[in-house]
Every structure is written in structure tokens, then in C-alpha cells.
Amino acid sequence: MIRGEDSSESLVISLDGALDMAQEQMLDLVEVGPNQNPPVCRILDYGRFKFIQGKKQREARKVSRSASKQKDVRLSPVMSDNDIETKINITKNLLAEGAKVRVFVRFKGRQRAHPEIAMRVLRKVAEGVAPVAKLEKPPGMEGRVLSILLVPSVQQKERVRQQKPALETKNQPATVPTTSDGNVAQE
Numbered sequence: 001m002i003r004g005e006d007s008s009e010s011l012v013i014s015l016d017g018a019l020d021m022a023q024e025q026m027l028d029l030v031e032v033g034p035n036q037n038p039p040v041c042r043i044l045d046y047g048r049f050k051f052i053q054g055k056k057q058r059e060a061r062k063v064s065r066s067a068s069k070q071k072d073v074r075l076s077p078v079m080s081d082n083d084i085e086t087k088i089n090i091t092k093n094l095l096a097e098g099a100k101v102r103v104f105v106r107f108k109g110r111q112r113a114h115p116e117i118a119m120r121v122l123r124k125v126a127e128g129v130a131p132v133a134k135l136e137k138p139p140g141m142e143g144r145v146l147s148i149l150l151v152p153s154v155q156q157k158e159r160v161r162q163q164k165p166a167l168e169t170k171n172q173p174a175t176v177p178t179t180s181d182g183n184v185a186q187e
Contacts, residue, residue, distance in 0.1 A: 012038060070100040070149075075125065077111050077118040084121065088128035095133050095152045104147035118146045126150070 013021075022029040022043045030049070033040030071094045073087055087103075094101045103125050105118040122139055129150060137149035 018043070069098075070102060073101055073103045073125075075103065075105045075118075075121050077105055077107065077114070077121060079121060084124050085128070088125055091125065091129050091150065092132055095129065095150065098152055100136070101133070101150045102147055103150060104145045107144045107146070112144065115141070115146060122146065122148055 018029050018041055025043060027043050028046040029041050029043055030046055031039055031041050073091050073094070075084070075087060079087075091101050091103060103122060105121055107115075107118065111117070119139060126133075126135060126148060132153055132155075133150040134153045135148060136151045137147075139146055139148050
């Protein structure tokens with residue numbers, strides 16, 4: 001049996017003794033190594049243990065999702081300049097978060113006959129995000145879609161890294177100066 005979550009104390013005792021110890025501490029006796037001889041059990045709060053396990057799994061899924069995130073921004077060949085500016089701002093925000101962004105123009109009907117119009121729209125977007133993005137994949141046709149792939153530039157990644165510590169220090173509580181005996185220092 002292993003006592004505590006930090007596995008600091010372990011000893012071999014009977015099942016009845018382990019159950020009595022768990023009941024005294026108002027905790028659960030959980031078998032963690034059934035194939036070992038003798039079986040390994042741990043005294044812990046099983047509800048809290050399951051909660052922490054679920055939290056770790058959710059965090060792992062969140063990290064894996066964010067590591068492979070690619071966002072899409074859809075355009076049309078017949079967009080006004082104001083709409084293009086809005087899409088440029090959306091793309092900049094996505095790039096600032098560290099995501100790859102696929103900007104694409106979807107053709108409808110006879111619009112496929114004039115891909116140069118879509119190329120102009122993509123060029124405007126690429127020029128608009130040039131300070132914060134790098135072109136990873138040049139324009140290419142995939143069926144009815146003409147697309148480019150943008151990634152955050154190195155300078156943009158550095159800005160994001162520098163902003164994160166600044167945001168973390170803002171959210172932390174201010175420290176109170178204390179004297180060597182633990183009292184609050186007076187100015």
C-alpha cells in the first residue's frame with residue numbers, strides 16, 4: 001500500500017488494515033497495481049483523483065488541438081474594398097494567435113472563367129497582412145477554390161512571446177513587502 005498522493009510512504013499491510021486506515025482518514029482505498037505481488041493500493045480521495053485526471057486529459061486535448069490549428073478565411077471574387085479590409089483584420093487576428101491561415105476564394109458559376117479577378121483579391125489580402133505573415137504556399141487552384149496559405153512571421157511570433165509574460169505579470173497579485181520577522185513593512 002502507498003499512502004498519500006505523493007507516494008512518500010509505502011508499507012505492506014493486510015487488506016483489513018489498509019481499509020481501516022482509509023476509513024480513519026475518510027479516504028478511499030484504490031488498487032493501482034493489481035498484477036503485482038502483493039497488489040499495490042493507494043489511499044486517496046477517488047473523486048478528486050478522477051477530477052484531476054479529467055482535467056489533465058482536457059488540457060492535453062486542448063494543447064493538441066491548438067498545435068495543429070489552421071483557420072480558414074473565405075473570400076469572394078466580387079468583394080468590396082471594405083469587406084476585404086475586414087477580412088484582412090480577421091486574418092491578422094488569427095495570425096496573432098499563432099494559427100496558420102488558409103485564405104481562399106470560392107468561385108460560383110461563370111466566375112471560374114476569370115481567375116485574375118480572384119488573384120487581385122488574394123494579392124490585396126497578402127499585401128495587407130505582409131508585416132505579420134509569411135506566404136507558405138503560393139496561390140493554387142483546388143477545384144472551384146483558389147487559395148494561399150499564410151503563417152505568422154518570425155517577428156510576429158516574437159511579439160506574441162514577449163506579450164505573454166507581460167500579460168501574466170499583470171494578472172498576478174502585487175507582493176507586499178515584509179520584514180525578516182514576517183510583519184508588513186512600514187514606509
